[in-house]
Amino acid sequence: MYNLQAYALGSNGSRIRELFEYGNLRAAQVGRENIYDYSLGNPSIPAPAEVDAAIRDILTEIPSLQIHSYTSAAGDPALRKAIADHLNRRYGTEISPEDLFIGCGAAPELTAVFQALAFPGAEFLAIAPYFPEYKPFVEATGSVFRVVPADIPHFQIDLAALEALLTPNTAAVIVNSPNNPSGTVYSAETLEKLAALLTQKSEQFGHPIYIISDDPYRELVYDGCEAPFLPLIYRNTVVCYSYSKSLSLPGERIGYIYVPKSATDSSAVYAAIAGASRAMGHVCAPSLIQKVVARCVDLLPDLKTYDRNRRTLYEALTAMGYEIAKPQGAFYLFVKAPGGDAVAFSEKAKQKDLLLVPGDDFGCSGYFRLCYCVSHEMIEKSLPVFAALLK
Amino acid sequence: MYNLQAYALGSNGSRIRELFEYGNLRAAQVGRENIYDYSLGNPSIPAPAEVDAAIRDILTEIPSLQIHSYTSAAGDPALRKAIADHLNRRYGTEISPEDLFIGCGAAPELTAVFQALAFPGAEFLAIAPYFPEYKPFVEATGSVFRVVPADIPHFQIDLAALEALLTPNTAAVIVNSPNNPSGTVYSAETLEKLAALLTQKSEQFGHPIYIISDDPYRELVYDGCEAPFLPLIYRNTVVCYSYSKSLSLPGERIGYIYVPKSATDSSAVYAAIAGASRAMGHVCAPSLIQKVVARCVDLLPDLKTYDRNRRTLYEALTAMGYEIAKPQGAFYLFVKAPGGDAVAFSEKAKQKDLLLVPGDDFGCSGYFRLCYCVSHEMIEKSLPVFAALLK
Secondary structure, eight states: OOOHHHHHHHHSOOHHHHHHHHHHHHHHHHOGGGOEEOOOOOOOSOOOHHHHHHHHHHHHHSOHHHHTSOOOTTOOHHHHHHHHHHHHHHHOOOOOGGGEEEESSHHHHHHHHHHHHOOTTOEEEEESSOOTTHHHHHHTTTOEEEEEOOOTTTOSOOHHHHHHHOOTTEEEEEEOSSOTTTOOOOOHHHHHHHHHHHHHHHHHHTSOOEEEEEOTTTTOBOTTOOOOOGGGTOTTEEEEEEHHHHSSOGGGOOEEEEOOTTSTTHHHHHHHHHHHHHHTTOOOSOHHHHHHHHHHTTOOOOTHHHHHHHHHHHHHHHHHTOOBOOOOBTTEEEEEOTTSOHHHHHHHHHHTTEEOEEGGGGTOTTEEEEEOOSOHHHHHHHHHHHHHHHO | OOOHHHHHHHHSOOHHHHHHHHHHHHHHHHOGGGOEEOOOOOOOSOOOHHHHHHHHHHHHHSOHHHHTSOOOTTOOHHHHHHHHHHHHHHHOOOOOGGGEEEESSHHHHHHHHHHHHOOTTOEEEEESSOOTTHHHHHHTTTOEEEEEOOOTTTOSOOHHHHHHHOOTTEEEEEEOSSOTTTOOOOOHHHHHHHHHHHHHHHHHHTSOOEEEEEOTTTTOBOTTOOOOOGGGTOTTEEEEEEHHHHSSOGGGOOEEEEOOTTSTTHHHHHHHHHHHHHHTTOOOSOHHHHHHHHHHTTOOOOTHHHHHHHHHHHHHHHHHTOOBOOOOBTTEEEEEOTTSOHHHHHHHHHHTTEEOEEGGGGTOTTEEEEEOOSOHHHHHHHHHHHHHHHO
8 A cells, every 4th residue: 555656756766877886896806997987967077166265165154053954945035146147147148036946956946947838638748869757747747748759869859759648738849959869959950940839830839838857967168168058049948957067066056946937827837936846846956055155156067177078078989889879968979789778788788897888778779878977087997998999 | 738737837837835935925024034935845954064074084984986876776785784773772773774765855755655555446545734745746646645634723633533534445534643734642542542543444454554754853853852753653654764854855755665474465565665766767866965964963953943933922822812723843833813713814914914724624623723933032023913813
């Protein structure tokens, strides 16, 4: 007499986590230096030094009781203002603190937004390849989860395939760019075409189709590339942001939801997000870290380390003959599996202690994912293994 | 086209919060020193000094990357071990780290447990007076929320009334002792009778009726009173604990769920809790604070301040003629409203800038709640107002 669906979710971990645990086991057996673990997207550059300095300063400057008190559920007003100001400086927007809801990272923010937009029979679209947790998040709201097939080999958006999946029940399309797992950045052109299509279909169906912009990698871009800020392109965009990657604070659980004033039913959607969060037991984001982020909101990560890893891997693997999606963002490479079967290829790699995640888990078979938030030394040592696997 | 139920929850704040906001407004008008605000259960004693010292030490001793990294969803193994050891020292139990799931405070822990125990048609029982958020938490799982009427004037448990509400669909009974809002502590005798009843009914219905022990006030007891540790009395108890009150860290969002190995379907219930948490976007509890609590797990709060407030208020109000439930725990007094109508009485008090929450919000009319986590000075200044209201 317990919830069988919750049990299934709790007893079946993800393949990614299993691979990571396997890596830890093998590291204990043969030494960490002999394992080439590309499985987990855990930041490998530390938070900017200003973050820990801010923690020390706050402990000195603010009474303890005030540091650790409840904030309002929507977040500390000073933090909401700091984020609004930051976005306005950066994008020329007119965002108010009241448009922002401080959440505990992108995962609970997404679940709250899915719940808030879920009408009876609602359908949510993800674009392959996609972050696998979208599926349980959407299904927990009683809604239908649909997948737009991948746009191979460019990994932009197959708009014809997306259009074919739009129905009067479509509540929202989830957009994640820079993308996990492909590492591609959707171009302004791609997003403008998507916006035009959704505008037309929203009119046809008589209700808005929202875009939910899952945005934790926004700052992680290379080669001078910029990830467009979606609300500037499509007004019915709800942004879910996280400081997990941009400030390297994945364990601290902090981010924000932004509902543009110009979005249809803006204040009702905001209230529904607050209500959905409340029903899931959200009280406030961690209070000390709220104060820290308010002081660090303009900081950007030092991406040189990731960029160096990216170049080394991309250049070496393409020289060997691997085919790789254009990797302009996040910290992932998405590589075509030689032979075409990514599960079999990853299994073969695992025998050589090289840990890769098959794209099947992201709704895109035939490719595997490499997380290059690892040491450069590990990358160099792993290259001969990649070469050997091609033979 | 958004979720109307979530919208309703998000746009209707609680009366408690409204009263608190009203207090802030009045404070701005007439001065904070002229407002007697007993509305909100926000700790007024700071965290033990060791907490902020632990934060400083961790920043010095542990590399930043490691401090702020993801932990496993169930929590940092060192914290789980520290909590298990603490409980075993204190209660003579044999709790393993694997029996504990580190959560983000009691609210999301409760929602995960409700979700995990929710079978189709499940009913959850709360005992009046009760924490009002139980209702939206239970209803968000699609389950039925039922209330056992209050045991007036002792505020223990009316077992006959509870028994009358037990059905084959009863999944669990929520027990909150020390109690919000009554401040009473359920006696061992009360809890043993409850356990005997639930054991008998579980056999009759052929499935366990769990107790969900909402335990944030366990350490806040006075007069040498002890709040019994429910798993020692009833094996099918799932504990939801929070450090919000015991370490005065309400904003930091950390606690744990304990599923005893001896509970029926123990490992399945644990997995269902993990799965329910995952579907709500739980990734891990805030990582720095996890490390802090691991170092502070044996600390108890300095209760002298609360106890002094409690005595002053209790003695003065009873001397005036107010009738009050025996206040042995938490930081609440539950007072019989003169005239019998707590809403009218609270409204009258509000005209004199004395802010009290009517018990109607807690499923118990005719009483009002006082949160005495306030300054002693405010209490003393408010006493003449209480006296005037009796006339």
